[in-house]
Amino acid sequence: MTGGSAVAALREFAGSARLAQALTLIAVGLAFSTHAVRSLIGWPGLLAALTALIALCGVSLVARWRAVEWYxxxxxxxxxxxxxxxxxxxxxxxxxxxxxxxxxxxxxxxxxxxxxxxRDTIQIVRAFGDVLRFLLVVSLALEVLSGVLLDLPIVFLGIEGDIASLGPIQGVFGSRNLLGFVALIALLTFVIEWRTKSVQRGRAIASVVIAGISLLLTGSPTTWIALGAALVAALALYxxxxxxxxxxxxxxxxxxxxxxxxxxxxxxxxxxxxxxxxxxxxxxxxxxxxxxxxxxxxxxxxxxxxxxxxxxxxxxxxxxxxxxxxxxxxxxxxxxxxxxxxxxxxxxxxxxxxxxxxxxxxxxxxxxxxxxxxxxxxxxxxxxxxxxxxxxxxxxxxxxxxxxxxxxxxxxxxxxxxxxxxxxxxxx
Known part of the structure; x- marks a missing residue:
């Protein structure tokens, strides 16, 4: 492959929709898993990942510059x-x-x-849905591992292992209120996925169940108030x-x-x-x-x-x-x-x-x-x-x-x- 063709291939890859999709998933994932990332690799690791991600987003944005509506x-x-x-x-x-x-x-x-x-709105909904689905499943799996299988807290993640007593649980988010917030926006996102038929019906139902279980086990009063407001808003919009x-x-x-x-x-x-x-x-x-x-x-x-x-x-x-x-x-x-x-x-x-x-x-x-x-x-x-x-x-x-x-x-x-x-x- 010649130098010119290699540059053209890199430019095409940088401007591809697939790279934009991947970077969107990584951006949403990193933004909502900062506690877990800091717990694993510390602030230097998180900042390095954030810097690299922004650089890649900049390259992608420049490559797709003409396709963006700047108005x-x-x-x-x-x-x-x-x-x-x-x-x-x-x-x-x-x-x-x-x-x-x-x-x-x-x-x-x-x-x-x-x-x-x-990304357009439905693609953003799908990206948030995929990321939050993964994070909630991992959170519940680690809570079960800590509270049921090992009966020991996972100290570095802040998981106390209280799932056996029906919570409160924290998952990979470090606090029950943040997990409740994530579970709530995930629940609403999964319902939108279901209504738009952007995922299979079985997957949508399973996702709603996972988000609902996570929401219940957090025992977060703040989240319950926000859920009530969201339901009222949804009915009003309906x-x-x-x-x-x-x-x-x-x-x-x-x-x-x-x-x-x-x-x-x-x-x-x-x-x-x-x-x-x-x-x-x-x-x-x-x-x-x-x-x-x-x-x-x-x-x-x-x-x-x-x-x-x-x-x-x-x-x-x-x-x-x-x-x-x-x-x-x-x-x-x-x-x-x-x-x-x-x-x-x-x-x-x-x-x-x-x-x-x-x-x-x-x-x-x-x-x-x-x-x-x-x-x-x-x-x-x-x-x-x-x-x-x-x-x-x-x-x-x-x-x-x-x-x-x-x-x-x-x-x-x-x-x-x-x-x-x-x-x-x-x-x-």
Whole structure:
């Protein structure tokens, strides 16, 4: 083979759809298995894998440059929020750690953008389905190995082996709440696969069962609340998709009003809801963290302490952990984490990112014929609700999922187009 033909072959391979598919699977897999990767090969190994993956994605993107539709690829909300996080390095209490945290955030932002650009929505659903199916099966297998066959914890993965007593289990994710979050988005993804007939019926049913078992065994109250919100959203979308186009805008407005009333009611009845879910212990943990955070928020309310992502062993985070008597990797709320790290401005930008992405994806899901458009909307509902009690939406796989959904929604419909289309349907 001559040099020219070898270069042409490499260029063809770099621009192939098969490479894009493989890189998408690896990106999703790495983003949602960071705990397991760190446990096996440490931070240096994870960062090396992440760097190599980004380099390969860059090569693939350059090779497929002309095939990409660049119009509206990035919502401004992502650019502004990430830009504000990057700017926080200037006033950060720990500038070197903030620079590393921003680089880590940007890395998963790049992966999310690559996935959203290279694959259409059904291909993304399939990629998430394949990866999450594998991770849940591995998690359950290791839990059975630890709790039933060996009756010993797998310490380096954080698996305690409690499956014999019906949980809580952690799988390869390091915490029951993260496993619950992954199991929930997997469950919704598997249902979309089933509805779109993109996998065989038997495989879809088995996948739903696996996700359901994982969800039950986590015993995560946060996940149950998010599941309830997702089911309500799914029912609302089911009704909207079958409503006459002329009345759909009125139904949207009615649902918005009902949603606001529901949120206010949930807040007023929060203590009773916590008691029903037997979540008093988890709520008390979060309350302790938020109480300690409030002591430092007043010092930098507008700009925050500087973005760091996962909490480092640095002041003031170590002070908060000492005061609460336990280590924390986050503020246990994405909204409060954003407020603490990048201030009021950053928190507002983060809420705007979530809200605009949800509005766009919701309008798409309620107007497009294919059921696959409901996937981004449901993912964002889960992220919005989970972010009240966990910081997954700011970290690794959760952030990448948010970027993927936001970019896909922005590419398919800008907010101006969405409102114009809805009003046109209502009027005509």
């Amino acid at each position: 509206g690829i990035l919502p401004l909300t992502i650019l502004v929020f990430v830009g504000w996080c990057a700017a926080s390095v200037i006033w950060s209490a720990t500038p070197a750690r903030s620079a590393a945290g921003v680089a880590y955030l940007v890395a998963f932002t790049v992966l999310g953008i690559y996935v959203a650009l290279m 009704g909207l998709r079958r409503a006459a186009p002329a009345t759909r805008w009125n139904w949207q407005a009615a649902l918005l009003g009902i949603g606001i009333i529901g949120i206010i009611s949930a807040w007023l009845l929060r203590i009773r809801i916590i008691e029903i879910l037997d979540a008093r212990a988890e709520f008390d943990v979060r309350l302790d963290v938020w109480r300690e955070l409030s002591r430092y928020l007043n010092q930098n309310p507008l700009q925050g302490w500087g973005f760091v992502g996962p909490w480092p062993d640095r002041i003031p985070y170590t002070w908060i952990e000492l005061a609460t008597g336990r280590p924390h990797g986050s503020a246990l709320s994405a909204y409060i984490d954003a407020y603490f790290q990048v201030g009021v401005i950053g928190a507002v930008l983060f809420v705007a990112l979530l809200g605009i992405a949800l509005a766009r994806s919701w309008l798409l899901a309620s107007t497009r014929r294919s059921v696959v458009y409901t996937w981004p909307a449901l993912m964002l509902v889960v992220l919005v609700v989970t972010s009240f009690a966990e910081s997954f939406a700011l970290l690794e796989g959760g952030w990448m999922l948010l970027v993927v959904c936001a970019v896909k929604a922005a590419r398919d419909m800008s907010w101006r187009d969405a409102l114009a289309q809805a009003r046109s349907a209502a009027g005509g």
